[in-house]
Amino acid sequence: TTNGAVAPHVRDDELDAMRRALHLAARGPAVDPNPRVGCVLLRDGTTIGEGWHAGAGTAHAEVVALADARARGHEVRGATAVVTLEPCAHTGRTGPCARALLDAGVARVVIAVADPNPGAAGGADVLRAAGVPVVTDVLADEGRAVLGAWLPAVRRGRPFVTLKTATTLDGRVAAADGSSRWITSPVARRHAHELRAEVDAIVVGTGTALRDDPSLTARTAAGDLAGHQPLRVVVGHRDVPPDARLRGPGGELVTVRTHDPAQVLAALEARGVRHALVEGGATLAAAFLRAGLVDEVHAYVAPVLLGSGPAAVADLGVTTIADAVRLEPVSVLPLGPDVLVVATPVRE
Ligand code: AOF
Numbered sequence: 001t002t003n004g005a006v007a008p009h010v011r012d013d014e015l016d017a018m019r020r021a022l023h024l025a026a027r028g029p030a031v032d033p034n035p036r037v038g039c040v041l042l043r044d045g046t047t048i049g050e051g052w053h054a055g056a057g058t059a060h061a062e063v064v065a066l067a068d069a070r071a072r073g074h075e076v077r078g079a080t081a082v083v084t085l086e087p088c089a090h091t092g093r094t095g096p097c098a099r100a101l102l103d104a105g106v107a108r109v110v111i112a113v114a115d116p117n118p119g120a121a122g123g124a125d126v127l128r129a130a131g132v133p134v135v136t137d138v139l140a141d142e143g144r145a146v147l148g149a150w151l152p153a154v155r156r157g158r159p160f161v162t163l164k165t166a167t168t169l170d171g172r173v174a175a176a177d178g179s180s181r182w183i184t185s186p187v188a189r190r191h192a193h194e195l196r197a198e199v200d201a202i203v204v205g206t207g208t209a210l211r212d213d214p215s216l217t218a219r220t221a222a223g224d225l226a227g228h229q230p231l232r233v234v235v236g237h238r239d240v241p242p243d244a245r246l247r248g249p250g251g252e253l254v255t256v257r258t259h260d261p262a263q264v265l266a267a268l269e270a271r272g273v274r275h276a277l278v279e280g281g282a283t284l285a286a287a288f289l290r291a292g293l294v295d296e297v298h299a300y301v302a303p304v305l306l307g308s309g310p311a312a313v314a315d316l317g318v319t320t321i322a323d324a325v326r327l328e329p330v331s332v333l334p335l336g337p338d339v340l341v342v343a344t345p346v347r348e
Pocket residue numbers: 034035036037038052053056057058059060061062085086087088091092093094095097115117120121
């Protein structure tokens with residue numbers, strides 16, 4: 001169900017448990033090839049075990065919750081498992097959770113979001129085939145929210161792409177002489193660094209890498225490296241010089257020698273990237289937009305006018321207004337003197 005409507009046949013204690021499971025899921029790493037998943041085991045309305053998935057290579061939420069219940073000395077047979085993501089049916093880095101729940105004697109399963117991963121999905125069917133009632137789509141909106149970019153990325157079979165721009169009011173990223181520090185305010189730049197800390201990879205073209213000598217790190221207000229450092233991906237055929245800032249402390253430097261956005265995303269997908277942030281330059285931004293491979297635009301706009309100088313996006317092949325790339329606004333956020341406009345390209 002959508003728009004907050006509650007699926008039928010869900011008990012109030014199960015809804016509460018799902019809220020708890022969502023809360024637990026959010027303890028998992030926000031940036032990881034694997035989803036954030038939480039699980040609560042209920043017996044006669046009380047929680048007997050709970051767990052969350054702590055990232056790729058570690059035990060799944062259901063397995064953690066089962067172990068928790070046993071460690072607390074509870075009998076799991078007959079319990080209800082409340083899980084934020086459909087229990088997996090595959091043997092990946094860990095065993096199939098649907099099987100683990102069946103083996104433990106779980107008598108009912110409540111799920112927020114179906115697993116879109118074709119390799120892992122099918123757990124609900126496995127459980128039903130074994131005679132266990134399964135309720136799906138419980139607090140599905142909240143479930144999707146906690147999954148973030150993971151869900152659309154896995155659905156699409158490629159990383160979710162956010163295009164970030166930082167421009168003057170007249171859409172320019174630099175003055176005619178190339179100087180660009182600083183168009184947006186410290187508040188907006190702070191916000192952009194928080195965005196960097198939430199993605200798996202930052203992508204720029206070699207032109208930008210050579211001209212701007214960016215470090216592409218996620219930094220704190222004090223200028224230190226934030227905990228998580230995204231991959232630093234440079235797209236194109238030119239080499240990053242040995243003394244470039246990109247080779248300094250920060251995320252791993254990855255060079256992708258192609259100009260084809262689909263190939264760039266395939267290379268990132270192979271590295272487990274779920275959320276990629278395309279930061280420029282204009283040519284790379286246009287290539288991703290032309291390929292229909294931008295899922296979301298984050299446009300930081302400063303109340304500054306330049307009147308000349310390069311734009312954030314190069315030629316899109318649009319020569320008449322009817323062909324303009326129109327975006328659906330998602331949100332508008334004031335950031336000090338600047339604003340952040342988040343919008344998604346409209347797909348026909
Ligand atoms: C679950 N419970 O807690 C998670 C699930 O490589 P693996 O074995 O960790 O499998 C990863 C896939 O399993 C992931 O892409 C997603 O489809 C599912 N994640 N499933 O039942 C969990 N994290």
